[in-house]
Amino acid sequence: MNYHCGFVTIIGRPNVGKSTLLNRFIGQKLAITSHKPQTTRHSLLGIKTCPNGQILFIDTPGLHQRGKNALNRALNRIARGAIEHTDLVLFILEAGIWTQEDTLVLNTLAHLSNIPCIGVLNKVDQLQNRESLLPYLASIAQRRNWQALIPVSAQVGDQMEVLEQEILALLPLQAALFPEDQVSDRPQRFFAAELLREQLTRRYAKELPYQLAVEIENFQEQGNLYRISAVIWVERAAQKAIIIGHNGLALKATAKAARLEMERFFNCKVHLEVWVRLKSNWTHNEDLIASL
Template sequence: MNNYITFCGVVSIIGRSNVGKSTLINKLLGEKISITSCKSNTTRQCITGIYTEDQYQIIYLDTPGLNINNNKLPSNKNLQNLIKKIIKDVNLVILVIDGKHWTFDDELILNEISNITQHLIVVINKIDVIKNKIYLLPYIEFLSKKIRYLEIVPVSAKTGKNVNIILDIIKKQLPKNDHYYSKEHITTCSERFIASEIIREKLMRFFGEEIPYRSIVEIENFINKQNNYDINGVIIVRHNSQKKIIIGHKGNKIKIIGEQARLDMEKIFKTQVRLYLWVKVGSSVH
């Protein structure tokens, strides 16, 4: 008779844009599956990351930033429905906030999750940029008075400091359950989707505000040839001027984007990648 007990649960990572949710999930997984940049709205879809260690399996949901336009505030009902959708059927919720800035958006999000039934872990991120850590104490006290939580953990997702503490807390809260995925799985996202996201990340990191974050990346071909990948990607922008910016003088910029994206893909896919990129103007970009 097999007495080996396994634990498995779903953890939703929420917060406003640019607080480091994607960086945190990559550190928790020990693998890069979610793209990061200093630009708002980097994550546009819910990304699933799977962490398996011995008898534990954690399924992380990296969610798009909860952005609220202060000039056109959504109704409380709309915000409630959005958060309910994000945390539906999960076992734990991680709220990520910036260690230096408490914003109006943070306040609204906190108000809407104040009565959730799931265990809540509050992660104060970016403590690596706080020179005097004593300033964290009043911040933690401030949060303690505002919401019920399981733990408050100051971390640096960038350096990995204290991320292991979050992992230990989650393991203790996981329900007894069979693992949903084999240990080889690190995400439910397709390799084609990951390839498009990596290219989009390089665009945002390289060009910043020059290129709108809504620029589309489509993978036209994803071919496995003797365990090596041939990938054809098309970057779709709205204006011809944007196309020229991305291509650069004699193709120098698109060459850099392609090289950086290829190296990331080879790390993630663990195989040789031949990546070919084109840029075109399309009306589907808004």
């Protein structure tokens, strides 16, 4: 057998392009993205089936040291938990930059020296001086024992095939674990919630991205029509007013944009109803966070 299959955990600090990398590999949008750090809140499995192997990518929230509430702690637990039983780690860095939060991620891997790790230097297309990449690579090479250091641009697709072949070579020899046409193990209602949260995060990036959560109350399939009912949870009445807007126009615009994204994703018509509800200090409520 010359078929490789295994789990690959994507880690890194917030906003280095982990979800963009996953979407590029899968060839479609699975993970929501925005320019705001910590957009990813869940561990997400993305399945890439190739002629000579199957790569099971696990996208994780960005490891970070800011914030003390229950939501921040939960995001860090999710990211760390995804590393424990993986076959390979992709440590995503922003090319040319090293921060204290990159050090935090590196320290998280310190006790897992038995798990192979590839350093992925993302966003090379944004480097103003490509010559600076060589000394940066040299400095990164000293920080741990890497299986490889590969500069890429997930946004435009540079070097992604090189990275894919490097990943496959490091995975165990075994048969595929999922059907070749499956791209994730998440249910459709999960993606509905994420697509609505993506629109909220993009529209309210400055005002309240971390005080928003989305819950799908109802998801019904009726032939080529999905009927979806969603609740947006906020912490304060002022936040609710911002999302609803004057005469409900802001909420209507957000819901329309989310509905169009859902129709593209599910490839069918979507009837979407959205409500905004108040739950004081929900980001400190571990039970509610676990249910979302």
